[in-house]
Amino acid sequence: MVDATPDATVDAPTEAAEATDALGMSVAQLRALGHWLVDRVADHAASIHSQPAIAEAPATQLLESLGGPVPEAPADPLDALRVLADHALAFMQHGDHPRYFARVPGPSSFTGILGDWLGTGFNAMPASWGGGSGPSAVELVALRWLGELLGLPPRAEGVLVSGGSVANLMGLRTALDANGPGVCYLTGQTHASIRRDLRVLGVVDRDVRVVATDAGLRMDVAELERALDDDRASGARPSVVVATAGTTNTGAVDDLERLAACCRARGLWLHVDAAYGGPVALVDPSLAAGLGSADSVVTDPHKWLFQPYDCGCLFVLRPGALTASFAMNPEYLVDSRGRHGEVDLRDRGIELTRRARGLKLWLTLRTHGAERLRGAVRRGLELAEHAERRLREDDRWEVVTPAQLGIVTFARRGVDEGAHGDAARAIAADGYAAVTSTVLGHRHALRLCTINPRTTPSDLDATIDWLAAHLDHGA
Numbered sequence: 001m002v003d004a005t006p007d008a009t010v011d012a013p014t015e016a017a018e019a020t021d022a023l024g025m026s027v028a029q030l031r032a033l034g035h036w037l038v039d040r041v042a043d044h045a046a047s048i049h050s051q052p053a054i055a056e057a058p059a060t061q062l063l064e065s066l067g068g069p070v071p072e073a074p075a076d077p078l079d080a081l082r083v084l085a086d087h088a089l090a091f092m093q094h095g096d097h098p099r100y101f102a103r104v105p106g107p108s109s110f111t112g113i114l115g116d117w118l119g120t121g122f123n124a125m126p127a128s129w130g131g132g133s134g135p136s137a138v139e140l141v142a143l144r145w146l147g148e149l150l151g152l153p154p155r156a157e158g159v160l161v162s163g164g165s166v167a168n169l170m171g172l173r174t175a176l177d178a179n180g181p182g183v184c185y186l187t188g189q190t191h192a193s194i195r196r197d198l199r200v201l202g203v204v205d206r207d208v209r210v211v212a213t214d215a216g217l218r219m220d221v222a223e224l225e226r227a228l229d230d231d232r233a234s235g236a237r238p239s240v241v242v243a244t245a246g247t248t249n250t251g252a253v254d255d256l257e258r259l260a261a262c263c264r265a266r267g268l269w270l271h272v273d274a275a276y277g278g279p280v281a282l283v284d285p286s287l288a289a290g291l292g293s294a295d296s297v298v299t300d301p302h303k304w305l306f307q308p309y310d311c312g313c314l315f316v317l318r319p320g321a322l323t324a325s326f327a328m329n330p331e332y333l334v335d336s337r338g339r340h341g342e343v344d345l346r347d348r349g350i351e352l353t354r355r356a357r358g359l360k361l362w363l364t365l366r367t368h369g370a371e372r373l374r375g376a377v378r379r380g381l382e383l384a385e386h387a388e389r390r391l392r393e394d395d396r397w398e399v400v401t402p403a404q405l406g407i408v409t410f411a412r413r414g415v416d417e418g419a420h421g422d423a424a425r426a427i428a429a430d431g432y433a434a435v436t437s438t439v440l441g442h443r444h445a446l447r448l449c450t451i452n453p454r455t456t457p458s459d460l461d462a463t464i465d466w467l468a469a470h471l472d473h474g475a
């Protein structure tokens with residue numbers, strides 16, 4: 001059995017220690033196991049630099065160590081926690097790792113972790129004002145702070161969700177409800193989840209237009225205008241333009257202000273997917289102005305605002321549009337509704353039961369303040385610029401797209417195109433670092449995403465050198 005005898009009951013009155021949860025675990029056990037758990041997480045954080053950036057185990061091994069028949073009898077909870085930490089959580093991508101540069105890292109902050117734990121510990125649930133006024137207020141304050149930092153006007157109404165995919169889904173639903181069904185415009189660089197969102201929303205392929213991109217992989221506005229004219233001429237009805245602020249591939253930002261002017265002139269809805277790049281608005285006034293000119297904006301605090309999974313965010317800048325799409329009012333929920341016009345967050349999205357995601361974001365903003373966050377975002381931008389400089393020092397590297405919003409892509413001259421994907425797999429298998437391979441206009445390339453402020457320039461140098469050695473050896 002776990003040693004769950006309370007060794008330090010100084011602040012735990014006897015009667016509280018005798019209390020149990022719904023399944024009979026005592027408060028004393030919660031306390032002891034919780035202390036172990038905090039230590040385990042702290043040890044993980046302290047030693048992360050010397051651990052692999054990514055690790056994978058075979059399914060047979062994992063299913064054997066974690067599976068077996070349905071447990072009938074009780075077991076030692078500390079043993080079970082150890083199995084989770086050592087046999088499950090060891091095998092994954094460590095998005096917090098300073099040499100995790102693949103896809104989009106998740107460099108979470110300790111305040112984010114603590115805020116999440118607190119909300120889980122209290123089982124907080126901000127669906128309605130009556131049932132969760134405290135956590136609802138926290139979320140609304142966090143959203144207001146975040147909206148202001150992103151450059152959004154005070155009228156923006158927000159909601160926290162699981163991530164960009166769901167936030168985009170809800171933003172597009174709101175757009176199609178407010179503006180009426182019709183053709184949606186995007187590019188080949190638009191995140192794949194948007195195409196899936198449109199399918200889920202019942203938008204048929206005939207109503208999706210893929211607009212060409214310019215040399216910088218941004219939506220070509222002249223091409224968009226031509227497509228809009230063509231569609232109008234052929235009797236189709238344009239409705240929503242989907243722009244991206246920070247593409248996942250290269251960090252490219254569509255020309256938001258020009259797109260906004262075009263949409264305004266034609267009565268279209270401008271939805272901006274800034275899931276990845278949104279936080280750069282904290283340090284880039286032109287991006288902030290661009291986001292502020294949209295009708296809806298998505299950003300993912302679990303990417304570049306240092307929140308643990310999950311935390312995505314949708315803002316709609318047309319007041320009332322969110323609730324027009326999502327409010328519901330069945331008889332069994334009437335009692336929980338705010339009685340003085342307070343916000344019932346369940347009316348702003350498709351989740352009724354929902355996690356109190358505002359706590360972690362609030363705690364991070366309240367503890368560190370905006371200036372600290374700006375510094376951390378700026379650091380991510382500078383790290384990509386450092387990587388680009390390093391790559392340019394070696395003639396055999398070709399910079400395919402320059403450092404842009406914390407992303408740089410590059411290729412090795414004189415090697416087989418497919419070797420880039422092999423190198424990405426090899427460095428992940430080694431565990432030293434994780435990078436992504438991608439294809440940009442038929443050019444195979446490697447990609448670093450450098451948004452973790454704990455990354456050092458020598459982490460980047462050593463990763464680039466590792467890749468060069470591997471590619472040259474294999475060539």
Ligand SMILES: *Cc1c(COP(=O)(O)O)cnc(C)c1O
Binds near residue numbers: 244
């Ligand atoms: C990550 C990302 C998404 C999807 O967000 P999830 O949080 O993974 O659901 C959408 N768009 C862009 C641009 C992204 O980078």
